[in-house]
Amino acid sequence: xxxxxxxxxxxxxxxxxxxxxxxxxxxxxxxxxxxxxxxxxxxxxxxxxxxxxxxxxxxxxxxxxxxxxxxxxxxxxxxxxxxxxxxxxxxxxxxxxxxxxxxxxxxxxxxxxxxxxxxxxxxxxxxxxxxxxxxxxxxxxxxxxxxxxxxxxxxxxxxxxxxxxxxxxxxxxxxxxxxxxxxxxxxxxxxxxxxxxxxxxxxxxxxxxxxxxxxxxxxxxxxxxxxxxxxxxxxxxxxxxxxxxxxxxxxxxxxxxxxxxxxxxxxxxxxxxxxxxxxxxxxxxxxxxxxxxxxx
Amino acid sequence: xxxxxxxxxxxxxxxxxxxxxxxxxxxxxxxxxxxxxxxxxxxxxxxxxxxxxxxxxxxxxxxxxxxxxxxxxxxxxxxxxx
Numbered sequence: 001x002x003x004x005x006x007x008x009x010x011x012x013x014x015x016x017x018x019x020x021x022x023x024x025x026x027x028x029x030x031x032x033x034x035x036x037x038x039x040x041x042x043x044x045x046x047x048x049x050x051x052x053x054x055x056x057x058x059x060x061x062x063x064x065x066x067x068x069x070x071x072x073x074x075x076x077x078x079x080x081x082x083x084x085x086x087x088x089x090x091x092x093x094x095x096x097x098x099x100x101x102x103x104x105x106x107x108x109x110x111x112x113x114x115x116x117x118x119x120x121x122x123x124x125x126x127x128x129x130x131x132x133x134x135x136x137x138x139x140x141x142x143x144x145x146x147x148x149x150x151x152x153x154x155x156x157x158x159x160x161x162x163x164x165x166x167x168x169x170x171x172x173x174x175x176x177x178x179x180x181x182x183x184x185x186x187x188x189x190x191x192x193x194x195x196x197x198x199x200x201x202x203x204x205x206x207x208x209x210x211x212x213x214x215x216x217x218x219x220x221x222x223x224x225x226x227x228x229x230x231x232x233x234x235x236x237x238x239x240x241x242x243x244x245x246x247x248x249x250x251x252x253x254x255x256x257x258x259x260x261x262x263x264x265x266x267x268x269x270x271x272x273x274x275x276x277x278x279x280x281x282x283x284x285x286x287x288x289x290x291x292x293x294x295x296x
Numbered sequence: 297x298x299x300x301x302x303x304x305x306x307x308x309x310x311x312x313x314x315x316x317x318x319x320x321x322x323x324x325x326x327x328x329x330x331x332x333x334x335x336x337x338x339x340x341x342x343x344x345x346x347x348x349x350x351x352x353x354x355x356x357x358x359x360x361x362x363x364x365x366x367x368x369x370x371x372x373x374x375x376x377x378x
Contacts, residue, residue, distance in 0.1 A: 042304045049372055052335060052363060150304035151375050211365065216322050216336035225337045226361065229374065236304055 004279065007272045011265065018261035024088065025254035032182065032247035038148075039179070039240050046233050053226045055211075056219050067165055068227055069195040076116045077108050078160060078169040080192065082176035082239060083126030084246040085145045090253035092177060092185065092246055093125040099187045100126075100175045118169070122156065122239065148243055150236050157235035161228060164193045176238045177245035183252050185245040192235065195227070297329050297367035299345060301355060308355060308376055309345060316369060317344035318362055327364055334364040343371065 081100045083093045100119070104112045111117050118136045121127035127142045141156040163169045172193040177185040215222055299316055301309040316327045319341025327334075338360045345353040357373035 038305075041306065044307070045302045045304045045372055048302070048363070048370060049361070052361065056335070154374065211333050213365075214332055214334045214336075216320060216334060221321075222335060222337055222361075229361070229372075232374075233304060 002271075002275070004272065004275050007268060007275060011268050011272065014261050014264055014268065018258055018265070021254045021257040021261060025251055025258060028247045028251040028254060032244060032251060035240065035244035035247055036179075039237075039244060042150075042233065042237065042240065046230075046237070049226065049230055049233060053223065053230055056215075056223055056226075060219055060223070066195065066224070066227055068161070068193060068231065071194050072167070072170045074108075074111065074170045076118070076169045076171075077111050078118050078120055078163060078172045079103060079108075080120045080122065080156075080160065080172065080174040080176075081126040081130065082174065082242040083121070083123035083129075084242075085124040085143070087125060088253060089246055089250040090256075092249035092253075093123075093129075095185070095187045096175050096177055096242075097126055097129045099189055100130075103173065103175070103189055120156065120160065123242075144239070145243060145246075148239060150232075153236040153239050154232050157232040160192065160235070161231060169193075174235070174238050176242040177249070179241045179244040179248060182248045185249055190238065192231070195231070297327075297331075297369060299369045299371070301343065301357070301371040301373060303373050303375055305375075308373070309353070311347065313345055313347050313369075314349060315346040317342075318371070319343065319357075320362075327369055329367060331364050331367075333366075334362070336362050338362055338371070338373070340377075 079100055081096060083096050087093065104117060108117050115136065118138060119126075119130045120138045121130055121142050122144050124142055127137065127139055130137045131139075138159075141152075141159070144152050144156065160169070160172050164172055171191065173189055174192050175187070175189045178188045180186055297313060299309060299311065299313045300307065314329070318325055318327065318336070319339045321337045321339050324341070325336075338357065340358050341356065343355045343357055345355065347353060356377040357371070358375040358377055360371060360373035362372070363370045
């Protein structure tokens with residue numbers, strides 16, 4: 001049995017750990033709320049943009065030539081791995097790194113063996129993991145979560161889109177954690193480029209209430225200008241989802257840690273009291289035995 | 297008429313206005329009351345908002361898109377400069 005002093009030391013240390021995890025949980029909850037607000041904030045922009053885009057594409061005769069949906073033979077691949085900057089978020093980072101590695105070992109195995117897969121890491125944890133693996137890493141945009149806004153997300157999206165247009169990459173995939181709710185995050189590997197055409201049902205319904213707009217410049221030009229914008233929004237949305245997921249994951253992880261600390265403390269206190277009682281009993285026994293020996 | 301300027305990060309402006317000058321890609325233009333429905337792309341430039349005849353606000357946007365419909369103007373800007 002450990003000594004009283006040892007047990008007391010452990011109790012103090014676990015107590016302070018519990019305080020830390022509790023505080024982290026609180027902070028994560030506050031940040032999560034802000035991250036969710038950000039998701040809500042881009043909604044009016046994204047909805048309006050898609051509304052206009054659908055409206056125009058529905059009224060267009062034939063399809064517009066779109067360099068972003070060009071399907072080429074896949075030789076070079078860019079994988080965008082979205083992780084967080086900090087740890088202590090449960091399996092959050094491991095999950096997206098694993099998903100990215102699964103892509104490399106499965107769908108893009110041939111390309112990877114030729115060294116034609118590049119990783120664009122957003123978030124320090126993913127960057128560290130892939131640098132360790134000696135993968136081909138682009139680190140320019142790693143520190144984005146420091147201050148996440150559309151301005152910084154846009155630059156990374158533009159980098160990927162330019163690479164695609166210049167034929168440096170034939171496919172771009174984003175791996176990120178989708179925010180389902182506070183406790184659940186779903187890892188997603190989404191094809192970013194070439195653009196996957198969405199179903200046309202929605203476009204048809206908007207055709208009924210067509211308004212006679214003046215288009216400046218031509219419809220085709222506007223669509224061409226809109227597609228990169230909507231791509232950037234899609235990219236930004238993935239980052240926001242991941243950001244919210246990170247805080248959700250951290251919150252649950254810290255909640256569990258606090259819970260575990262509580263349980264440990266309970267056990268340790270019991271052990272402490274038992275040890276103390278044993279020591280007292282032993283002392284009394286010694287005194288009684290001593291007194292008895294004297295009286296004889 | 298009602299004007300809204302939205303970026304993905306925030307709502308920059310929202311309120312009643314008398315006139316708006318916009319930096320269209322085909323050249324700058326002004327939208328007054330009862331303007332016809334227009335969708336136009338915008339260049340980087342200054343949006344001059346006249347809330348009333350002597351109250352003018354300026355917002356510099358980094359490209360975007362504008363939709364004018366039924367006296368409602370929505371400017372979707374990629375970002376705000378400054």
